[in-house]
Amino acid sequence: MQIREGGALPLLLLLAAGASLTAQEPAAGRAGRAQGRGEAAAVAGSKEDPAAVERGAKLYQTNCAGCHGVSARGGVGAPDLVRSSLVLDDEKGILIAPVLRNGRPDAGMPKPNLTEAEIGDVIAWLHVQTFAAGHRTTYAFKDVLTGDPKKGEAYFAATCAGCHSATGDLKGIGSRYDAFALQARWLQPRGGRGGGRGGRGGRGADAGAGAARGAETVTVTEASGRKISGTLDRIDDFSVSLHDASGEYHSFTREGDSPKVEVHDPLKAHTDLLAKYTDADIHNVTAYLVTLK
Amino acid sequence: MRNGCILVCAFLTLALSGAYAQGLTPAELLKPPADSWPTYNGDYSGRRFSSLTQINASNVQNLALAWATRFTAGGGGGRGGGVQIKSTPLLVNGILYFTSPNNVWAADARTGRELWHYQYPPNTGSTIGNRGVGIYGNWLFFESPDSNLVSLDARTGKVRWKVSIADPKLDYTSTVAPVVIGNHIVTGIGGDHLDNPGFIQSRDPETGALQWKWWTTPRKGEPGMDTWPDEYSASHGTGQAWIPGTYDPELNLYIVGTGNPNPVMAEKSRKGDNLYTCSIVALNPDTGKLVWYFQPSPHDVHDWDAVETPILFDGVIDGQKRKLVAQASRNGYFFVLDRLTGKRIVGTPFIDTVNWAKGYDAKGQPIGNPAKYPTTDGVLVSPASGGATNWQAPSYDPDTGLFYVGTSRSYSMYYLTDTDDHPEGWGGVDSSVGNEGNALLALDYHTGKPVWRHDWPSGGGVVNNLSTAGKLLFTSNGSNLIAFQAATGKILWHAGLMASPSAGPITYMLDGKQYVLTAAGDSLYAFTVNQPVQ
Numbered sequence: 001m002q003i004r005e006g007g008a009l010p011l012l013l014l015l016a017a018g019a020s021l022t023a024q025e026p027a028a029g030r031a032g033r034a035q036g037r038g039e040a041a042a043v044a045g046s047k048e049d050p051a052a053v054e055r056g057a058k059l060y061q062t063n064c065a066g067c068h069g070v071s072a073r074g075g076v077g078a079p080d081l082v083r084s085s086l087v088l089d090d091e092k093g094i095l096i097a098p099v100l101r102n103g104r105p106d107a108g109m110p111k112p113n114l115t116e117a118e119i120g121d122v123i124a125w126l127h128v129q130t131f132a133a134g135h136r137t138t139y140a141f142k143d144v145l146t147g148d149p150k151k152g153e154a155y156f157a158a159t160c161a162g163c164h165s166a167t168g169d170l171k172g173i174g175s176r177y178d179a180f181a182l183q184a185r186w187l188q189p190r191g192g193r194g195g196g197r198g199g200r201g202g203r204g205a206d207a208g209a210g211a212a213r214g215a216e217t218v219t220v221t222e223a224s225g226r227k228i229s230g231t232l233d234r235i236d237d238f239s240v241s242l243h244d245a246s247g248e249y250h251s252f253t254r255e256g257d258s259p260k261v262e263v264h265d266p267l268k269a270h271t272d273l274l275a276k277y278t279d280a281d282i283h284n285v286t287a288y289l290v291t292l293k
Numbered sequence: 294m295r296n297g298c299i300l301v302c303a304f305l306t307l308a309l310s311g312a313y314a315q316g317l318t319p320a321e322l323l324k325p326p327a328d329s330w331p332t333y334n335g336d337y338s339g340r341r342f343s344s345l346t347q348i349n350a351s352n353v354q355n356l357a358l359a360w361a362t363r364f365t366a367g368g369g370g371g372r373g374g375g376v377q378i379k380s381t382p383l384l385v386n387g388i389l390y391f392t393s394p395n396n397v398w399a400a401d402a403r404t405g406r407e408l409w410h411y412q413y414p415p416n417t418g419s420t421i422g423n424r425g426v427g428i429y430g431n432w433l434f435f436e437s438p439d440s441n442l443v444s445l446d447a448r449t450g451k452v453r454w455k456v457s458i459a460d461p462k463l464d465y466t467s468t469v470a471p472v473v474i475g476n477h478i479v480t481g482i483g484g485d486h487l488d489n490p491g492f493i494q495s496r497d498p499e500t501g502a503l504q505w506k507w508w509t510t511p512r513k514g515e516p517g518m519d520t521w522p523d524e525y526s527a528s529h530g531t532g533q534a535w536i537p538g539t540y541d542p543e544l545n546l547y548i549v550g551t552g553n554p555n556p557v558m559a560e561k562s563r564k565g566d567n568l569y570t571c572s573i574v575a576l577n578p579d580t581g582k583l584v585w586y587f588q589p590s591p592h593d594v595h596d597w598d599a600v601e602t603p604i605l606f607d608g609v610i611d612g613q614k615r616k617l618v619a620q621a622s623r624n625g626y627f628f629v630l631d632r633l634t635g636k637r638i639v640g641t642p643f644i645d646t647v648n649w650a651k652g653y654d655a656k657g658q659p660i661g662n663p664a665k666y667p668t669t670d671g672v673l674v675s676p677a678s679g680g681a682t683n684w685q686a687p688s689y690d691p692d693t694g695l696f697y698v699g700t701s702r703s704y705s706m707y708y709l710t711d712t713d714d715h716p717e718g719w720g721g722v723d724s725s726v727g728n729e730g731n732a733l734l735a736l737d738y739h740t741g742k743p744v745w746r747h748d749w750p751s752g753g754g755v756v757n758n759l760s761t762a763g764k765l766l767f768t769s770n771g772s773n774l775i776a777f778q779a780a781t782g783k784i785l786w787h788a789g790l791m792a793s794p795s796a797g798p799i800t801y802m803l804d805g806k807q808y809v810l811t812a813a814g815d816s817l818y819a820f821t822v823n824q825p826v827q
Contacts, residue, residue, distance in 0.1 A: 141710060144669070
């Protein structure tokens with residue numbers, strides 16, 4: 001919730017913020033960039049020594065993967081180590097190291113032939129695996145480019161070309177974003193607000209972003225007939241405020257329909273399309289836009 | 294009925310044995326006095342409806358601040374340093390009890406003055422939120438972020454004992470306000486990043502000893518196992534119940550919602566309905582045995598916990614008086630069930646953007662469309678993982694017959710990131726791509742359709758509600774606390790606070806005055822209507 005109400009974090013900052021700690025109030029938030037994710041992010045997050053993790057990965061594959069599986073998620077007769085409470089409860093190898101030193105003959109696990117240093121490396125690698133599974137911000141996106149660029153171009157011509165041009169405002173957009181970020185961005189260009197109208201929380205925290213691209217404008221018509229227009233600063237049921245073209249700030253008390261308030265959202269077309277896209281449309285348009293180098 | 298008398302009799306015995314002088318007796322929880330708000334929802338029904346009328350639709354425009362108090366955590370509690378009171382305060386004998394993660398406070402309800410503050414020791418548990426305490430006699434019960442159940446003396450804030458209810462290193466975290474039913478302290482837990490088993494526990498109020506533990510997914514040989522591929526996937530299927538449930542003393546049923554199955558968005562290794570995740574379940578609080586269930590989201594893949602408060606009320610369906618339970622579920626559907634059996638009476642989407650289901654199964658549960666399961670290239674689904682609504686309290690007003698809920702018409706792209714044959718953790722993520730608006734809805738329980746709606750001009754629509762016999766509905770938007778005319782949706786009053794109301798508002802009588810109290814960020818605000826001089 002906090003993230004969704006957060007207002008005007010710059011797009012990239014918000015993307016990097018990623019998902020929250022638990023599922024309870026996940027704040028659908030921007031899921032994150034393709035960059036800064038994956039194995040390197042998990043190693044960094046787990047605070048394990050990258051060199052030890054790299055050695056541990058090789059040692060694991062040679063000594064353990066045959067039974068526990070290449071991803072440590074279990075194999076025939078051998079448990080999943082990522083969900084293992086012994087591995088999850090471990091700190092600095094206190095619990096894992098004895099198992100790696102001695103094996104578990106009673107459970108059918110032979111004694112691995114590892115030095116103390118090698119045991120430390122395998123443990124470092126295991127800690128990275130549990131960290132990675134438990135932290136969404138490290139999850140790496142797979143291939144987003146599954147669409148048909150030709151169909152995407154046709155969809156663009158029919159639906160988007162009224163406002164956008166491949167040789168104008170979108171020229172080179174395929175070079176500026178990776179495919180995932182591009183898909184997120186074109187679906188909802190208003191990045192810092194959790195999308196559409198959902199992000200302001202009625203608090204006006206994003207006044208600083210008032211001039212941002214895609215900002216809403218508002219016209220207030222007073223009882224006298226006087227009209228004042230500008231960039232919307234903040235609105236709720238009880239007040240509305242704006243900055244006019246000269247930068248002057250205006251604030252009004254609202255009582256029901258008085259004064260008359262008309263908000264214009266230049267990105268409304270993007271929001272309105274959400275109910276109309278098929279998933280294929282989305283993938284096709286992304287596949288087309290990445291070709292605009 | 295069968296167990297009801299036994300329990301009520303036990304309550305009465307407790308009340309008559311002189312326990313009344315000590316704090317709050319469990320018997321009082323059955324019929325809370327007007328000068329109290331003794332449970333998370335005010336009473337067992339979960340309606341968050343008060344019969345008080347001193348503050349009403351004709352004088353609410355005079356509602357004014359009686360006091361406001363800011364509370365500090367001291368030595369490093371709360372994420373980001375700031376206190377966020379997401380707990381519904383309890384009021385017992387003129388004293389308010391409320392929490393934030395790692396912190397419990399007692400304050401004088403007449404003045405807002407802090408009486409004591411308990412700080413839980415530093416730990417690594419998630420501080421995302423805490424819903425408050427439960428009270429039994431003079432004993433308070435509090436769940437810590439690292440999943441200890443802590444009992445405090447309500448008079449002093451001193452620790453009586455603490456017991457571990459789950460291993461925090463397995464990603465459990467605790468936020469629930471424990472529910473006191475007779476001599477049972479019913480707890481719940483959260484955490485769903487590492488496919489940990491989900492459960493509900495009942496503890497002894499004197500010792501903390503375990504009375505029973507109900508796994509939210511079946512174990513070997515139990516009914517429901519056929520909704521999982523195998524015992525292993527079931528035992529790692531999670532389904533945490535992280536919001537306090539409701540209780541029907543006559544039927545002796547504890548009714549509570551459970552959370553999403555795991556791995557959250559990667560469903561390859563858990564084909565089937567995945568009982569009893571994303572379910573409304575009715576348990577016998579004396580034994581922890583399942584009596585019935587209804588599953589709002591069979592085989593969920595979108596993180597739509599069905600934990601939202603299942604509200605109990607009696608209504609009329611086709612001319613028949615019926616015992617009902619209703620939930621506006623995070624997946625966008627509103628359900629009304631028969632409280633005796635769990636059978637569905639009403640089921641319909643309450644936001645019009647829902648696009649993930651293809652009809653209903655034989656029980657009236659939505660059937661998820663596999664085309665809307667998360668994919669590596671993304672699928673567009675409404676609602677977003679945050680849901681059409683979330684943990685924030687709905688309210689049911691028996692005078693209007695309306696169910697009030699804050700809603701969001703949100704969309705996300707849902708991405709599958711874990712394509713392993715044995716996915717783990719979340720296995721995917723969702724990325725918000727917009728919102729067609731947020732609204733307060735007043736639903737007719739007979740149809741699930743709104744009788745009125747209020748579209749918020751900006752965000753923040755999923756918020757807590759309170760209805761009263763004064764023909765009022767209290768809710769909030771942004772940092773405004775707002776009173777609506779409950780029957781019509783007309784705004785009658787508001788006050789701008791220093792932060793957004795962060796927990797359910799409550800109301801109570803004290804010294805002949807009715808108060809409305811809300812938590813907002815690090816502060817409590819108490820409002821009254823000034824009465825004529827006698």
